[in-house]
Amino acid sequence: MTAPHQDSHPDAGAPSPGQAEAALPPDSRAASPPEPAIRTERLTKRYGRVPALNALTLDVQQGEIFGFLGPNGAGKSTTIRTLLGFLHPTDGRASVLGLDVATQSVEIRRRTGYLPGGIALYDSLTGMGALDYLAELQGRPPVRRAELADRLQLSATVLRRRVRDYSRGMRQKIGVIQALQHDPELAILDEPTEGLDPLMQQAFYAILLDLRREGRTVFFSSHILSEVERVCDRVAIIRAGQLMALQHIDELLARRKRKVALRWRGGTPDLSAIPGLADVTVHRDQVRATLQGAMAPFIRAIASPSLEDLTIEPASLEEAFLEFYADGDDNPAEVAG
Amino acid sequence: MNGALLVQTWRWQAVKLAIVALCAVGWGWLLPLFYAQFSDSIRTLAAQNPLFQQLSNFGSGSLLTLPGTVTLGTEHPIAIALLGVFAIGMGAVAVAGERQRGTLEVLLARPIPRRGLVMTLTVALFGLIAVVIAAMLAGMTLGAATQGVFDQLNVSRLPLVWVNGFLLWAAFGTFAIAASVSFDRSGPAIGLSLAYLMVNYFLEILGTFVPGARWAQEYSLFHHFQPTEILTGSADPLDFVLLLAVAVIPVVYALVVFPRRDLPAPG
Numbered sequence: 001m002t003a004p005h006q007d008s009h010p011d012a013g014a015p016s017p018g019q020a021e022a023a024l025p026p027d028s029r030a031a032s033p034p035e036p037a038i039r040t041e042r043l044t045k046r047y048g049r050v051p052a053l054n055a056l057t058l059d060v061q062q063g064e065i066f067g068f069l070g071p072n073g074a075g076k077s078t079t080i081r082t083l084l085g086f087l088h089p090t091d092g093r094a095s096v097l098g099l100d101v102a103t104q105s106v107e108i109r110r111r112t113g114y115l116p117g118g119i120a121l122y123d124s125l126t127g128m129g130a131l132d133y134l135a136e137l138q139g140r141p142p143v144r145r146a147e148l149a150d151r152l153q154l155s156a157t158v159l160r161r162r163v164r165d166y167s168r169g170m171r172q173k174i175g176v177i178q179a180l181q182h183d184p185e186l187a188i189l190d191e192p193t194e195g196l197d198p199l200m201q202q203a204f205y206a207i208l209l210d211l212r213r214e215g216r217t218v219f220f221s222s223h224i225l226s227e228v229e230r231v232c233d234r235v236a237i238i239r240a241g242q243l244m245a246l247q248h249i250d251e252l253l254a255r256r257k258r259k260v261a262l263r264w265r266g267g268t269p270d271l272s273a274i275p276g277l278a279d280v281t282v283h284r285d286q287v288r289a290t291l292q293g294a295m296a297p298f299i300r301a302i303a304s305p306s307l308e309d310l311t312i313e314p315a316s317l318e319e320a321f322l323e324f325y326a327d328g329d330d331n332p333a334e335v336a337g
Numbered sequence: 338m339n340g341a342l343l344v345q346t347w348r349w350q351a352v353k354l355a356i357v358a359l360c361a362v363g364w365g366w367l368l369p370l371f372y373a374q375f376s377d378s379i380r381t382l383a384a385q386n387p388l389f390q391q392l393s394n395f396g397s398g399s400l401l402t403l404p405g406t407v408t409l410g411t412e413h414p415i416a417i418a419l420l421g422v423f424a425i426g427m428g429a430v431a432v433a434g435e436r437q438r439g440t441l442e443v444l445l446a447r448p449i450p451r452r453g454l455v456m457t458l459t460v461a462l463f464g465l466i467a468v469v470i471a472a473m474l475a476g477m478t479l480g481a482a483t484q485g486v487f488d489q490l491n492v493s494r495l496p497l498v499w500v501n502g503f504l505l506w507a508a509f510g511t512f513a514i515a516a517s518v519s520f521d522r523s524g525p526a527i528g529l530s531l532a533y534l535m536v537n538y539f540l541e542i543l544g545t546f547v548p549g550a551r552w553a554q555e556y557s558l559f560h561h562f563q564p565t566e567i568l569t570g571s572a573d574p575l576d577f578v579l580l581l582a583v584a585v586i587p588v589v590y591a592l593v594v595f596p597r598r599d600l601p602a603p604g
Contacts, residue, residue, distance in 0.1 A: 013491065047601075077602045078601070079603065081600070081602065084445075085445075086445065086448065086599070086600040086601075087599045087600065087601065088597070088599055105449070106448045106449070106450050109445075109446055109447060109448045110448035111447075112446075113446075114442075114446035115603075116439070116442040116443065116446070118439070118442050118601070119439070119442070119443065120438050120439025120442070120443065120603075121440065121443065122440060124349070132501075133341070133345055134443065134447065136341040137341050137342060137444070137447040138447050138448065139448060141448075178443070179446075196495075227535075285540060
């Protein structure tokens with residue numbers, strides 16, 4: 001079992017709101033600790049004896065895009081549904097925007113936008129009718145609707161058609177708009193790019209990044225690792241209802257093993273002292289290995305005029321993800337940041 | 338209560354309501370026609386044959402008087418079908434149908450308390466039932482006027498008949514809503530609600546045709562729908578109270594149970 005630990009975020013670029021908080025002097029942090037957008041403390045949900053969610057503890061900071069990863073049945077939707085008050089926790093507690101999910105779910109839903117996975121809409125309504133109806137129920141004006149419809153290329157003509165005539169992608173676009181049209185402080189999106197074509201996925205990512213720029217928080221579940229890698233500040237990986245990892249994306253990537261291939265002229269040097277290098281196989285003048293950890297010591301160690309070729313495959317979230325799912329036991333949890 | 342949800346629910350039912358209300362007016366109009374055209378013949382046959390006597394009385398109704406015909410018509414399977422369209426058809430799918438279609442997710446993602454949802458759907462259902470019963474009574478009044486038997490209809494007491502009928506069908510409707518909040522699919526909710534209606538109807542019929550089983554009628558909600566007694570000035574207020582209580586209990590159940598239910602992701 002990996003012991004939970006806290007790491008600082010290594011990203012030297014523009015800080016995300018979560019990082020900005022970490023950068024504050026200790027005194028000011030103590031004076032006004034910002035309320036996390038989402039906080040769960042040992043949140044547990046069991047159906048009879050079957051655990052769907054097991055002591056999940058995580059914080060989602062305000063203003064960040066948070067990815068929630070896991071295969072089908074891992075507990076992603078259970079978490080989301082518990083946060084929105086659809087499910088009642090068996091144990092533990094959770095708050096959204098500082099409001100308790102058990103007692104203040106109506107107020108949470110007033111300030112939140114939610115896109116359910118595989119959204120179902122009212123088939124007899126037009127696209128515009130559905131959006132009007134849902135905005136009216138929300139009780140807040142749809143201030144972002146026009147902009148979102150424009151960016152997702154939903155024209156007025158399309159919005160006048162009945163939902164029953166829509167393709168899956170168009171329904172998903174309506175789903176995205178209904179979740180965000182009232183400009184919520186927090187968007188909870190369950191598999192948001194399902195059914196969107198690549199062009200619309202790009203448009204959707206741009207929307208998310210704009211939301212973050214405006215200080216909105218986005219919590220989204222996905223099993224499309226490339227999109228999480230692309231837009232999220234932090235990611236939680238969940239398996240069988242247990243948190244396996246909670247880290248900044250680049251930190252997670254930095255910890256991953258990369259495949260490296262080297263070719264030498266005139267014999268292979270001794271590589272055993274290079275930190276992080278493992279699984280070394282030598283075939284004539286070719287060396288293949290995996291590298292984990294910082295790149296600089298490795299580069300320094302292999303720097304030599306006889307090095308003819310070097311290939312380092314980029315670390316991908318997919319490998320990170322697969323690593324957490326590779327071993328059979330359910331060991332929680334690597335937590336950072 | 339949520340105004341937007343209430344208005345939209347009614348809007349969705351508008352066409353169905355128009356058709357059912359029109360049919361209810363037509364059915365109501367036919368009852369005085371039957372009475373005017375056939376009551377004398379039936380009275381003669383009933384005097385000659387005990388079987389006809391038995392058949393001319395059904396439940397609390399009778400073809401031998403206009404108030405009795407009104408009762409018979411409002412307990413007739415056609416009237417039950419017309420009112421069941423909403424009381425059972427809409428009530429049982431009100432929540433379970435949304436859940437089955439997956440739209441309950443979208444609905445409950447709005448700041449609508451679950452109790453508010455139940456109350457709004459109940460009020461919407463009450464409105465529809467009220468209109469259909471009013472349409473049926475309007476048809477009867479019109480029929481009585483056109484058939485020249487208007488003087489036999491105590492019009493000033495019709496509002497009480499409307500209240501009595503409303504309470505009866507409200508009781509079936511709220512039972513259907515209680516079933517609806519208890520299931521994730523419409524099928525079981527509709528089945529249970531229909532079974533409840535059928536059992537009540539069966540008890541009423543049983544008591545009508547089997548003198549030894551007359552006690553069973555007391556347990557039928559239909560037996561506490563008493564247009565004849567109301568129109569002849571001998572109504573029992575206890576019938577109203579009982580129907581009201583039976584209508585309220587499922588609402589209380591739904592208000593307690595639905596907010597406590599877990600709503601996992603649709604399968």
